[in-house]
Every structure is written in structure tokens, then in C-alpha cells.
Amino acid sequence: MSHVEDKLAALGLILPEPIQMPPGFAAPFQFVRVVATRAYISGHCPLNTDGTVAAPLGKLGRELSIEQGYTAARLTGLAMLSSLKRALGDLDAVVAWARVFGMVNSAPGFDKQPMVINGFSELILELYGPRIGAHARSAVGMAELPFNIPVEIEAEVEISA
Amino acid sequence: MSHVEDKLAALGLILPEPIQMPPGFAAPFQFVRVVATRAYISGHCPLNTDGTVAAPLGKLGRELSIEQGYTAARLTGLAMLSSLKRALGDLDAVVAWARVFGMVNSAPGFDKQPMVINGFSELILELYGPRIGAHARSAVGMAELPFNIPVEIEAEVEISA
Amino acid sequence: MSHVEDKLAALGLILPEPIQMPPGFAAPFQFVRVVATRAYISGHCPLNTDGTVAAPLGKLGRELSIEQGYTAARLTGLAMLSSLKRALGDLDAVVAWARVFGMVNSAPGFDKQPMVINGFSELILELYGPRIGAHARSAVGMAELPFNIPVEIEAEVEISA
Numbered sequence: 001m002s003h004v005e006d007k008l009a010a011l012g013l014i015l016p017e018p019i020q021m022p023p024g025f026a027a028p029f030q031f032v033r034v035v036a037t038r039a040y041i042s043g044h045c046p047l048n049t050d051g052t053v054a055a056p057l058g059k060l061g062r063e064l065s066i067e068q069g070y071t072a073a074r075l076t077g078l079a080m081l082s083s084l085k086r087a088l089g090d091l092d093a094v095v096a097w098a099r100v101f102g103m104v105n106s107a108p109g110f111d112k113q114p115m116v117i118n119g120f121s122e123l124i125l126e127l128y129g130p131r132i133g134a135h136a137r138s139a140v141g142m143a144e145l146p147f148n149i150p151v152e153i154e155a156e157v158e159i160s161a
Numbered sequence: 162m163s164h165v166e167d168k169l170a171a172l173g174l175i176l177p178e179p180i181q182m183p184p185g186f187a188a189p190f191q192f193v194r195v196v197a198t199r200a201y202i203s204g205h206c207p208l209n210t211d212g213t214v215a216a217p218l219g220k221l222g223r224e225l226s227i228e229q230g231y232t233a234a235r236l237t238g239l240a241m242l243s244s245l246k247r248a249l250g251d252l253d254a255v256v257a258w259a260r261v262f263g264m265v266n267s268a269p270g271f272d273k274q275p276m277v278i279n280g281f282s283e284l285i286l287e288l289y290g291p292r293i294g295a296h297a298r299s300a301v302g303m304a305e306l307p308f309n310i311p312v313e314i315e316a317e318v319e320i321s322a
Numbered sequence: 323m324s325h326v327e328d329k330l331a332a333l334g335l336i337l338p339e340p341i342q343m344p345p346g347f348a349a350p351f352q353f354v355r356v357v358a359t360r361a362y363i364s365g366h367c368p369l370n371t372d373g374t375v376a377a378p379l380g381k382l383g384r385e386l387s388i389e390q391g392y393t394a395a396r397l398t399g400l401a402m403l404s405s406l407k408r409a410l411g412d413l414d415a416v417v418a419w420a421r422v423f424g425m426v427n428s429a430p431g432f433d434k435q436p437m438v439i440n441g442f443s444e445l446i447l448e449l450y451g452p453r454i455g456a457h458a459r460s461a462v463g464m465a466e467l468p469f470n471i472p473v474e475i476e477a478e479v480e481i482s483a
Binding site for chain 2: 418419420421422423428430431432433434435436437440443444447456457458459460461462463464465478480
Binding site for chain 3: 096097098099100101106108109110111112113114115118121122125134135136137138139140141142143156158
């Protein structure tokens with residue numbers, strides 16, 4: 001078992017099944033695209049363990065509290081790790097987190113996006129430690145997100161050759 | 162003639178002229194920036210064949226239907242290919258599509274961004290095939306876009322050394 | 323003194339202190355993340371020279387004019403250069419600007435995002451010249467940004483090995 005999976009198990013965290021796209025939605029793209037030693041990671045959203053989109057849906061500052069947004073961002077991290085495991089075989093293949101782009105479905109006047117995306121960043125640092133897990137980040141407010149999800153995060157990581 | 166241009170011709174698709182920026186807009190950037198074997202592609206929008214911004218303008222969920230948005234995303238793909246051809250000389254120089262960031266000008270409550278950006282993704286897969294054309298993607302809802310365009314897409318591709 | 327710092331001095335420009343995060347905001351990420359010869363740069367905002375967030379806050383098309391937005395984008399560039407200097411030691415270590423993603427806090431109907439982000443692009447070109455300073459760019463309208471900042475810009479640069 002890999003180092004990162006050991007930590008997931010120790011924390012009692014479970015990686016969800018692949019996303020079950022809502023009816024009528026095709027996905028003509030890859031959730032992880034590997035090019036040489038980089039993996040580009042598509043926008044992910046919070047999932048239940050069975051791969052369905054996790055509730056609550058809606059906007060921060062309207063349907064969701066900051067705490068609920070933080071949890072959604074953490075679940076988004078687990079969904080991303082699930083995709084990475086399928087694409088790379090081993091979560092320890094990530095040698096550096098590089099870029100994280102955190103998108104928060106934001107009601108007018110909501111400006112605490114960083115507090116929401118911290119749910120993702122803190123998970124990655126917890127699992128990968130400060131050397132591999134460190135990343136550049138933006139956390140910003142979107143007008144709308146697909147299926148009315150509260151959080152969508154895309155990322156880029158460096159992987160072992 | 163290149164492989165991709167053969168396919169464009171077979172499909173009856175024409176690459177537009179370079180964008181004619183609306184009056185008063187300077188463009189102090191490059192539409193394609195090549196760094197080593199990567200090409201970073203600026204946000205592109207739908208163009209007419211003469212390089213003018215293509216109608217309809219406005220937001221998905223207000224001025225545009227999903228079908229019109231899909232067409233706008235497909236036209237955005239042709240505009241991007243036109244820029245790539247000028248920058249690289251040959252569209253076959255792309256050895257891997259890597260990252261696609263699809264931005265949809267979204268009216269309140271519009272959450273079908275993936276269905277719109279599929280117009281771009283399906284064009285790229287049609288022209289480049291599943292091995293080269295595969296890409297990571299996000300499709301998200303923006304509050305506003307320049308000149309009130311309905312769709313803006315930026316991307317990153319790997320090119321031959 | 324480096325070439326770029328010579329130019330900053332000649333222009334009378336001062337790099338601000340590191341950002342002083344508003345109370346209650348943690349920053350579990352790096353403002354510049356170096357991976358091999360790439361530096362990924364987190365979203366930056368306009369700062370005063372003491373590192374506090376620069377006024378005016380708010381949206382383009384409501385609280386800020388285009389001229390004020392242009393100045394905010396230019397200040398964001400100085401904040402980014404300040405982070406790059408701390409991370410790289412020398413601003414001349416940047417051998418190519420690659421990608422600039424300019425996010426403008428946009429009131430309904432504001433569609434002049436490129437005119438705002440030009441304040442950033444023109445600073446970079448002024449300091450680095452057209453060969454190193456050239457970059458791909460998107461300039462788009464966000465629903466909300468953290469702390470109600472008017473502009474946030476993230477970027478990616480290539481650095482010397």
C-alpha cells in the first residue's frame with residue numbers, strides 16, 4: 001500500500017467511485033490527462049462514495065455556509081485523488097503538487113472563497129506533507145457551476161518519470 | 162497538406178482570419194505563446210471567417226440556447242486552430258492536447274456549461290483523434306466576458322520538439 | 323542589481339512587502355511554487371507598499387472605473403514581482419513569461435476586462451521586453467473575488483535551470 005493511501009486509511013477517508021455524470025451529460029474529456037511528467041486534472045466536484053454528486057448543491061453565501069463549503073472542497077479533493085489513483089496507479093507517483101485553481105459558486109457579496117478552498121489545500125498538505133503537497137493556488141468566485149455544484153477545483157501535478 | 166488540415170477540408174471547415182479586435186482594444190499579449198515544447202493558448206472566442214467576432218453575443222440561459230452555445234464553442238475551436246497554425250506552421254505539430262479551460266458567459270441559474278463546451282471538445286477529438294486530442298477540461302460559468310462574447314476558451318498543448 | 327530591478331528603479335517603482343492577509347484568513351499554499359524550470363504563481367491582488375490590500379475595493383463597472391482597474395492590475399503585477407523575487411532570488415531568473423490569467427471583479431454588464439488587465443501586461447512587457455515578457459493571456463469577468471478585491475491575476479513563468 002502506498003504512503004498516501006496509508007494516510008487516507010489512518011484518517012478513515014474513503015476515495016469515492018468514479019463520478020456518475022447526471023443524465024444527459026457526456027464527458028468528451030479525461031479527468032486526468034498525463035503528458036510526459038505532468039498530469040493535468042480536470043475540474044472535479046464533491047462526490048458521495050458511490051460517485052454521485054454530493055449535496056448540498058448551490059451557492060456559498062446563499063445555500064451553503066463556509067463550513068459546508070469547506071467540507072465540499074475536502075470531498076472534491078478525495079474525488080480528485082480517486083481519479084489520480086485510476087490514472088496513475090499509485091498516489092505516490094505525484095512528486096509535486098503544482099497548481100490548484102479553486103472555483104467557488106458564489107452568491108452576490110460572498111468574498112470568503114479562500115476559507116472554502118482551504119478544505120482542499122489542507123487535505124492535500126495533510127496527505128502529502130509540505131514538500132510534495134505545497135502548491136500555488138487561486139480561490140475565486142464563479143457566477144455559476146455545472147449542475148449547481150458549490151465547488152469545482154482543477155489542478156496540475158508533477159509525476160515521477 | 163497536414164493530416165489535421167485534410168480533415169478540416171473533408172469536413173468543409175474553414176479556419177477564420179486573425180481576430181479583428183473591436184475598436185479601442187489593444188492586445189499586449191500573444192494568442193499563442195510557445196515555451197520549449199509547450200504552447201500556451203490565450204482565451205479565444207467565436208469568430209466569423211473574416212475574423213470579426215461572431216454573433217450571437219450574450220449569455221447562455223438568456224440570449225443564447227445550448228445549441229447556439231455549442232456552435233459558439235465549436236467556432237472558438239476553429240479560431241484557436243487558426244492561431245495555432247499561424248504560430249506553429251503546421252497543425253500536426255500538436256502532439257498532445259493537455260488542458261482546456263472553457264468559460265461560459267452564464268445568466269443566473271444556467272448550469273449546463275459542459276453541454277456548451279462539448280462543441281469545442283468534440284471538434285478537437287474529431288480532428289485529432291482520441292490519443293492526441295484527449296484533454297483535461299473544466300467548463301464553468303463566468304459573470305461576464307469581454308465584448309459580451311458567449312464563450313471564451315483557453316488551452317495548453319504539447320508540441321513536437 | 324538585476325536588469326529588471328534596474329528598470330523598476332528607473333521607473334520609480336517599488337515592490338511591496340509580502341501580503342498581510344486580512345484577519346481570519348489562513349494561506350495554506352505558496353505564492354510561488356517552483357517545479358523544475360517552471361514557477362506557478364498564485365492569484366495575486368493589488369497591494370500597498372506595506373503589503374496591505376490596496377484600495378479601492380469593489381467591482382469594475384460599479385465601484386471602479388477602467389482607469390482605476392488598470393492601476394489595480396499594475397499594482398498586482400508589482401505584488402507578483404515581489405513574490406517572485408522572494409522565491410527566485412533574482413527577477414532575471416525568469417526566462418519566459420508563459421501564461422497570464424486575469425480575473426476582473428465585474429458588475430453586471432461590464433465587458434472591458436482586457437482594458438483592465440492591460441495594466442498588468444504592459445508592466446511586464448515594459449520590464450521584461452517583448453521576447454521574455456510575451457505571454458498568453460485571458461482577461462475575464464468573475465462574479466466575486468476574495469476580500470472584494472477588484473482584480474486577481476495568476477500566472478506561470480519559465481525560469482532558468
